[in-house]
Amino acid sequence: MLRCVDLSRGLLETPGPTGNILMQLKVTALTSVRLCKELTSWIRKPGASLELSPERLAEAMDSGRDLQVSHLNAEQNQHLRASLSRLHRVVKHARAQHVRLLVDAEYTFLNPALSLLVDALAMRWNGPGEGGPWVWNTYQAYLKDTHERLRRAAEAADRAGLAFGVKLVRGAYLDKEREVARHHGTEDPTQPDYEATSQSYSRCLELMLTQVSHRGPMCHLMVASHNEESVHQATKRMWELGIPLDGPVCFGQLLGMCDHVSLALGQAGYAVYKSIPYGSLEEVIPYLIRRAQENRSVLQGARREQKLLSQELRRRVLGGA
Secondary structure: OHHHHHHHHHOOOOOOOOOOEEEEEOHHHOOOHHHHHHHHHHHOOOOHHHOOOHHHHHHHHHHOOOOOOOOOOHHHHHHHHHHHHHHHHHHHHHHHOOEEEEEOOOOOOOHHHHHHHHHHHHHHHOOOOOOOOOEEEEEEOOEOOHHHHHHHHHHHHHHHOOOEEEEEEOOOOHHHHHHHHHHHOOOOOEOOOHHHHHHHHHHHHHHHHHHHHHHHHHEEEEEEOOOHHHHHHHHHHHHHHOOOOOOOEEEEEEOOOOHHHHHHHHHOOOOEEEEOOOOOHHHHHHHHHHHHHHOHHHHHHHHHHHHHHHHHHHHHHHOOO
């Protein structure tokens, strides 16, 4: 992970239009899923926040003090301390290399624990005078409670004087989330259909753009979407709110998907990032297929992109305007 930070920094001699170099970070690469499940089950209990607060974790992370959580056994406490140490080392190195970290969201039965760890990191690294947010969290619009959680998180960061970084996505674990809910007999946490997810994304986007317009460089947003309507809404509202193109809002798409959208944004002067999945073939292909299946706008965009490429090819072969 530390080498990936160096690689991200080395890809660009100078930072891009927003002055940001970004790297995605998956917390479960540095801590176990089992521990995250255990933390999530404890977080959801009344009064748990008194013992497992971001402030307490941040203090232990920064001072190196021994951390003991009564709900966890000795082995789990040791693993929690090791996980905090790993995360702290990665963020510290990324900060030194001027690389901002976008923490991936995962499944709902892990996300409360992941958000707790991200909040602890934000307490340490997103403070005033640090140069904006170095640790960003990802919010999935296909979950029913996302808009409310995002609103509370934005307000909490503002009250604490912390910089706030958000990567806004639609979400990529739809089938799994519904399967888990059926298996456990619990309420489906996801929006009922694609249209409802798009409405959720639009509300979250409006919320964050308003935050950016009010808080300026203390609030950063990545509009991570392959949906052209969402991208158009973002650029239109940026103009209406007076948010500069080279300010704290950027756009993101997967490498090889919706490249015509990325190109148009880049040519217009917006900051655009392409997410590059890496790993063994058997790990990367399912990742890409899942995103294509669960975001039908990608498939629509692919057909549109094919048409645009065909038009450009004819123009170059035949010449003329």
